[in-house]
Amino acid sequence: xxxxxxxxxxxxxxxxxxxxxxxxxxxxxALLAPVEIAYETYGTLAPDGGNALLICHAxxxxxxxxxxxxxxxxxxxxxxxxxPGRPIDTDRFFVVCANVLGSCMGxxxxxxxxxxTGRPYAMAFPVITIRDMVRAQALLLDHLGVARLAAVVGGxxxxxxxxxxxxxxxxxxxxxxxxxxxxxxxxxxxxxxxVGRQAxxxxxxxxxxxYYDGAPPAAGLAVAxxxxxxxxxxxxxxxxxxxxxxxxxxxxxxxxxxxxxxESYLRHQGLAFTDRFDANSYLYITRxxxxxxxxxxxxxxxxxxxxxxRARFCLVSFDTDWLYPxxxxxxxxxxxxxxxxxxxxxxxxxxxxxxxxxxDSPELDRVIGGFLxxxx
Amino acid sequence: xxxxxxxxxxxxxxxxxxxxxxxxxxxxxALLAPVEIAYETYGTLAPDGGNALLICHAxxxxxxxxxxxxxxxxxxxxxxxxxPGRPIDTDRFFVVCANVLGSCMGxxxxxxxxxxTGRPYAMAFPVITIRDMVRAQALLLDHLGVARLAAVVGGxxxxxxxxxxxxxxxxxxxxxxxxxxxxxxxxxxxxxxxVGRQAxxxxxxxxxxxYYDGAPPAAGLAVAxxxxxxxxxxxxxxxxxxxxxxxxxxxxxxxxxxxxxxESYLRHQGLAFTDRFDANSYLYITRxxxxxxxxxxxxxxxxxxxxxxRARFCLVSFDTDWLYPxxxxxxxxxxxxxxxxxxxxxxxxxxxxxxxxxxDSPELDRVIGGFLxxxx
Numbered sequence: 017x018x019x020x021x022x023x024x025x026x027x028x029x030x031x032x033x034x035x036x037x038x039x040x041x042x043x044x045x046a047l048l049a050p051v052e053i054a055y056e057t058y059g060t061l062a063p064d065g066g067n068a069l070l071i072c073h074a075x076x077x078x079x080x081x082x083x084x085x086x087x088x089x090x091x092x093x094x095x096x097x098x099x100p101g102r103p104i105d106t107d108r109f110f111v112v113c114a115n116v117l118g119s120c121m122g123x124x125x126x127x128x129x130x131x132x133t134g135r136p137y138a139m140a141f142p143v144i145t146i147r148d149m150v151r152a153q154a155l156l157l158d159h160l161g162v163a164r165l166a167a168v169v170g171g172x173x174x175x176x177x178x179x180x181x182x183x184x185x186x187x188x189x190x191x192x193x194x195x196x197x198x199x200x201x202x203x204x205x206x207x208x209x210x211v212g213r214q215a216x217x218x219x220x221x222x223x224x225x226x227y228y229d230g231a232p233p234a235a236g237l238a239v240a241x242x243x244x245x246x247x248x249x250x251x252x253x254x255x256x257x258x259x260x261x262x263x264x265x266x267x268x269x270x271x272x273x274x275x276x277x278x279e280s281y282l283r284h285q286g287l288a289f290t291d292r293f294d295a296n297s298y299l300y301i302t303r304x305x306x307x308x309x310x311x312x313x314x315x316x317x318x319x320x321x322x323x324x325x326r327a328r329f330c331l332v333s334f335d336t337d338w339l340y341p342x343x344x345x346x347x348x349x350x351x352x353x354x355x356x357x358x359x360x361x362x363x364x365x366x367x368x369x370x371x372x373x374x375x376d377s378p379e380l381d382r383v384i385g386g387f388l389x390x391x392x
Numbered sequence: 393x394x395x396x397x398x399x400x401x402x403x404x405x406x407x408x409x410x411x412x413x414x415x416x417x418x419x420x421x422a423l424l425a426p427v428e429i430a431y432e433t434y435g436t437l438a439p440d441g442g443n444a445l446l447i448c449h450a451x452x453x454x455x456x457x458x459x460x461x462x463x464x465x466x467x468x469x470x471x472x473x474x475x476p477g478r479p480i481d482t483d484r485f486f487v488v489c490a491n492v493l494g495s496c497m498g499x500x501x502x503x504x505x506x507x508x509t510g511r512p513y514a515m516a517f518p519v520i521t522i523r524d525m526v527r528a529q530a531l532l533l534d535h536l537g538v539a540r541l542a543a544v545v546g547g548x549x550x551x552x553x554x555x556x557x558x559x560x561x562x563x564x565x566x567x568x569x570x571x572x573x574x575x576x577x578x579x580x581x582x583x584x585x586x587v588g589r590q591a592x593x594x595x596x597x598x599x600x601x602x603y604y605d606g607a608p609p610a611a612g613l614a615v616a617x618x619x620x621x622x623x624x625x626x627x628x629x630x631x632x633x634x635x636x637x638x639x640x641x642x643x644x645x646x647x648x649x650x651x652x653x654x655e656s657y658l659r660h661q662g663l664a665f666t667d668r669f670d671a672n673s674y675l676y677i678t679r680x681x682x683x684x685x686x687x688x689x690x691x692x693x694x695x696x697x698x699x700x701x702r703a704r705f706c707l708v709s710f711d712t713d714w715l716y717p718x719x720x721x722x723x724x725x726x727x728x729x730x731x732x733x734x735x736x737x738x739x740x741x742x743x744x745x746x747x748x749x750x751x752d753s754p755e756l757d758r759v760i761g762g763f764l765x766x767x768x
Binding site: 142143202210211213214215236239243246249257259260268278279282283303306307312 | 419518519576577578579580582584586587589591593594611612614615619627630631633634636644646647648650652654655659662679683685
């Protein structure tokens with residue numbers, strides 16, 4: 017086992033990378049070996065190991081949760097939430113955030129080298145599940161000497177991982193915080209992801225996934241991102257932000273340029289995404305999300321997923337989130353209550369739809385700080 | 393002027409095609425000539441010409457409203473609504489339905505021959521508006537000797553045309569029936585259409601629109617249709633119809649085939665669409681819808697659009713339609729009331745989202761029959 021780079025100073029976030037020998041047995045039956053994991057840590061692990069907190073990232077996220085991205089220089093994606101004196105207080109917690117299995121930011125995924133061939137896996141990478149991501153995180157925690165988590169925290173796909181943690185390793189966590197998430201992907205959720213996958217696969221550059229020596233399917237990936245991005249925003253939020261306002265020009269062009277600001281914004285979102293994300297990873301991770309149905313994994317009854325859980329739970333939803341609406345969080349709470357697990361639930365008001373969990377929200381800060389006992 | 397095929401028997405729907413010399417001055421400033429219009433008529437025009445009723449079709453519709461499609465043999469898209477003794481009673485009304493300008497079912501559109509070059513217009517076809525479609529319909533009615541409409545009826549984009557009729561030719565209609573529609577496209581509406589356009593334009597076969605001699609951008613058009621199709625259905629409808637049910641196989645494939653029924657359904661919708669629709673037409677018509685903002689055309693105040701209207705209005709929305717939600721219909725009714733136009737409004741309950749207006753709905757039949765005085 018190999019860890020690079022190492023550092024004695026864990027007070028600042030440091031991008032690390034570990035190659036664990038594996039093999040990791042996956043839900044689909046395959047064995048994955050080795051298992052690479054890119055991660056960051058913040059704060060110091062207490063001598064008794066009791067202060068570890070795992071943050072799980074969303075579909076296109078990464079492990080740079082609270083420190084600048086090494087390549088883009090952009091601040092961490094949850095910088096406002098994680099740090100000394102912040103709701104997820106790194107003076108108190110030893111915070112770990114790992115890039116999920118299947119992604120393209122350093123953990124094993126379709127762009128990783130396949131030891132058997134010496135070339136990228138591409139579509140030979142095994143299809144993974146949310147539970148497989150969680151199992152890989154557990155391997156990492158073993159490696160870090162973390163037997164038990166004080167808390168696992170995640171929004172969106174991160175929330176699915178948090179729920180899967182409670183179901184898969186009930187003895188390893190004390191608290192579970194699930195934000196803007198769901199216990200299963202609905203037909204509409206699957207439908208939007210399928211549009212994105214078909215957009216990628218329709219791009220001739222995709223070439224059955226074997227594009228790593230040539231031009232990537234950027235056009236298809238951009239369309240996939242555009243479609244998904246609409247689901248992250250509320251109708252009201254889009255209206256507030258763009259409405260029908262035109263671009264710089266004052267009049268409609270009567271052409272097919274981006275006349276409306278919302279068109280230009282979406283095109284930019286699509287294009288910018290292709291600079292930082294691998295199309296095959298997008299296929300694999302959306303597949304994992306679509307496969308996710310925690311009840312199905314437990315005989316069809318969601319409460320059964322939490323039978324052995326020892327954690328206390330907190331669920332947070334946003335009233336304008338139509339991707340994972342409040343009703344999904346509420347049904348999770350009902351299952352937790354049925355399983356006699358301590359659960360609190362709050363629906364926050366925000367005009368920003370699903371994306372609200374990533375945006376500045378004093379209410380969310382208070383809920384998280386309150387649940388983790390960090391005050392605020 | 394040339395009409396083919398002609399028939400003396402107008403009791404049965406007959407597909408006709410007329411080439412009007414034009415020119416038609418378009419909102420974008422261009423002059424279109426000649427103006428081809430494909431249409432069907434049902435019933436007989438009364439000697440006083442007072443029983444004409446125009447049906448306006450939706451984005452991907454056609455003029456075969458109540459008779460079998462000549463190529464596919466499929467029944468008309470509103471067969472259940474239009475016919476002898478039906479709510480739109482062809483024993484009473486002389487019903488006209490014309491393929492919209494910009495489409496690909498026989499009316500002038502990007503696939504039509506450009507007289508100037510002898511080749512298809514492709515992207516040289518002028519960008520059109522909903523009002524341009526309405527002006528072309530007015531030309532057709534002139535040709536048919538219909539001075540005045542007893543009613544204009546339309547759902548979705550057809551409803552936009554009906555509203556535009558009331559604003560553009562206030563003296564030419566007595567009744568206006570607008571179903572599941574809106575007076576303007578919102579940022580979210582535009583965003584979904586932009587995803588579709590980008591999917592088409594990302595397909596290398598699109599070739600800047602010049603694909604009529606080769607393979608069309610079918611893959612891009614299929615993705616566009618898939619994205620749009622999701623907006624036509626409600627989340628609850630998708631859950632009822634598909635939920636998370638798998639295809640024939642009993643287990644997940646852990647691959648990228650269509651595992652879920654909803655994936656297979658969407659793929660089929662996308663693919664089937666490419667057999668019947670032209671990708672450039674999709675670009676032009678979605679653009680026309682995105683440009684549509686009836687208030688903007690009238691100094692920013694929707695009520696002003698109806699100042700000269702002499703028709704009575706009926707607005708119908710469906711409670712699960714999230715593409716053009718009830719609030720949009722309600723704001724139209726408020727503008728009508730402000731303009732002192734007689735207006736009735738009903739929100740119908742349906743699990744099927746936007747598509748409900750095309751489906752079997754005894755309540756909708758009753759509303760339409762009641763408004764048109766055909767009983768039911």
